[in-house]
Amino acid sequence: MSSEKVIDNIDRGAARKAKANLEDIAREAGVSKMTVSRVLRGSTGFSDQTRARVVAAAARLDYVPNRLAAAFGADHASTLVGMCVPRLTSGLFGHVLDGVDRALSRLGYQLMIGSNNHSAEDEEAWLRQIVSWRPAGVILSGRSHSAGTVDLLRQVAMPVVEIWDLTTSPIDLAVGFSHHDCGVEMGQFLIRRGRRKIGFVGALSRSDVMGQARLEGFQEALARAGHPIAATEVLQDSPGFYPGYYGLEMLLARCPDLDCVYFHNDEMAIGGLTYCQSRGIRVPEDLGIAGWGGMEAASVLPKRLTTTIVPTTAIGKAAAEALVARLKGEDVQDVTVTPTRLVTGETV
Amino acid sequence: MSSEKVIDNIDRGAARKAKANLEDIAREAGVSKMTVSRVLRGSTGFSDQTRARVVAAAARLDYVPNRLAAAFGADHASTLVGMCVPRLTSGLFGHVLDGVDRALSRLGYQLMIGSNNHSAEDEEAWLRQIVSWRPAGVILSGRSHSAGTVDLLRQVAMPVVEIWDLTTSPIDLAVGFSHHDCGVEMGQFLIRRGRRKIGFVGALSRSDVMGQARLEGFQEALARAGHPIAATEVLQDSPGFYPGYYGLEMLLARCPDLDCVYFHNDEMAIGGLTYCQSRGIRVPEDLGIAGWGGMEAASVLPKRLTTTIVPTTAIGKAAAEALVARLKGEDVQDVTVTPTRLVTGETV
DNA sequence: TAAGACTACGTTACCGGTAAACTTGTCGCA
DNA sequence: TGCGACAAGTTTACCGGTAACGTAGTCTTA
DSSP states (O other): OOTTTOOOHHHHHHHHHHSOOHHHHHHHHTSOHHHHHHHHTTOSSSOHHHHHHHHHHHHHTTOOOOHHHHHHHTGGGOOEEEEEESOTTOHHHHHHHHHHHHHHHHTTOEEEEEEOTTOHHHHHHHHHHHHTTOOSEEEEESSOOOHHHHHHHHHHTOOEEEEEEOSSOOSSEEEEEOHHHHHHHHHHHHHHTTOOSEEEEEEOOSOOHHHHHHHHHHHHHHHHTTOOOOEEEEESSOSSHHHHHHHHHHHHHHOTTOSEEEESSHHHHHHHHHHHHHHTOOTTTTOEEEOOBOOGGGGSSSSOOBEEEOOHHHHHHHHHHHHHHHHTTOOOOSEEEOOOEEEOOSOO | OOGGGOOOHHHHHHHHHHSOOHHHHHHHHTSOHHHHHHHHTTOSSSOHHHHHHHHHHHHHTTOOOOHHHHHHHSGGGOOEEEEEESOTTOHHHHHHHHHHHHHHHHTTOEEEEEEOTTOHHHHHHHHHHHHTTOOSEEEEESSOOOHHHHHHHHHHTOOEEEEEEOSSOOSSEEEEEOHHHHHHHHHHHHHHTTOOSEEEEEEOOSOOHHHHHHHHHHHHHHHHTTOOOOEEEEESSOSSHHHHHHHHHHHHHHOTTOSEEEESSHHHHHHHHHHHHHHTOOTTTTOEEEOOBOOGGGGSSSSOOBEEEOOHHHHHHHHHHHHHHHHTTOOOOSEEEOOOEEEOOSOO
16 A cells, blocks of 8 residues: 555665765766865865865765764764753753754754653663764753763763753763752742641652752751751652642641642643642732742733743753763853743732 | 763774674674674574573673664664654653554664644654665654655655544554544533533644644534534634633633633643632533543542543554554554543532 | 585675865965 | 855764674585
């Protein structure tokens, strides 16, 4: 039925032969392979006339460059960058990816992605795959890596950018902010707003150490202010709307007199807001709600969510640019801080 | 300051030399290169004893395979798959990407991504980059490609999966559903619910032909029912919450007696709902609201949104699996339909 | 018991591009 | 006029795998 479309070996061989390579262009233009290579890469050492002949020949033969051969032949010629994120389904990381991709493609690099679901072992498995492609560099999310990951990175000696969290010293380069400080800042803000019985609802799928860091900073701030955290509800689930809804329900069942709840992220906070609305709990009068992350949805709610906005796209862009700068041997600062912004909102 | 970390040429050379290759393993294990290659790829033609020696030698030397060389040496050995989506920041495509990535990495393939912002020229530019890596196949979103794209795909003769829309016959393989039919179905549903003065709010950034297809199907259904569409508001913007909010405001200013509005997607519909709430417009009594896509947020609203749920992850998974099946020479059906589901909700 | 088949490897020739070294021609200048 | 500097190329030697083919032994079987 679809036999005409099946790519069999014969077709493949034919297709391969049909494709022009540097040698074919060299013959067509009457110069050497090496000259063609230099012309097409825009380097120097040839006349305008030669250049024109080569470019014309390449166009005539529909030349498609072979980056595989280039990267293989000259190790450092790779324009491949690997990036690993915790979850591809997260709205925040979608924006980070977008920032990275735009910056990289503008600079002539290609992006190979993977996700690790907050697991250091998955990250290592991904890294081993990527390294076998001899990329120019990699971007990792977070700061908790397996010993094997660190060993491998050291062994291959390529630039590494760690994004998203900045709590400890980086392997190579780092771009992001401190999750711990986000928690502290929100804790202090809630106290200033007069909140005293404060809870937390999270969903720490596997080992989301960054969400954990926010919670710890938050707890520290509350404790220092003399009003330690009243209750926490941490679900073993992905941090989405439903867990936010049910997490708040469970928390309030255990501890009905809370006057404020801090959520793992905005999605969960919106789930919590929905729960309040369905139960007639007034926000912020009866209960304050605070999120984290800065989803677009959070700013268009009837009452703007109190949250921390993370500069996702900017982080991606900065990470890509730092990586490329290092690849080009330019001077790069090891750590780039991309500040977050607490937005007051109307839910606390 | 960071000089110790700079990867200069000397370090690079050293790192390169330090890395073991097949020949080193062959020497260590006392066999030939080719035997090592076969053992490590799990093919046949050697004894268990030889195998054990090779595996041990590889482990001793910390061998990292070089897929670049493999793909280069044997054309068809590439395990690279390219994928291009309209926007990386879309929640829906995040789930599609996740489905593709999980399926591919389980099958031993790597994913190279790009985005085209609904532009056929950007898609072609991306494809030219990707093709230069000689991927095993590509996944494209949508059905509108430039002539150059189609030519190039034909020239390189590799499997292509087009996802997301199924309105015309595919280049090679296709996975998705009909956007046109989604529009028709929603139009018929709204009519059955007794709605008569129906409007549309969209945001057709660049040339989002699939959103356009939904609108056309929708208009057809309404016209056939004898109640042609009353008004449309199409913003030149990305289809997010804000445009939904303001789009509805503008539409109602022009046409205040609408009894229902169909939105480009759920994000815009939620923006519209927010507008209603802020103006005291009761939903669904005063105005019906319908969306498209099936965002998680839409199902956790105080009133569940009337919308069409798209099986995003399943599409990604099916696309990846169809591509790999074709690569392995298995029999694959050209078109895989992944049905959408209209959820009644409570906003119409 | 010799011919043939099978097992378990080894050898060789690429794949397409790049770096480095080498060649040739041209020009300025003492 | 002779010499060095430079521009504009060419030549050669790889990079690390893989496919195709070759071959030495072992096992089977008529």
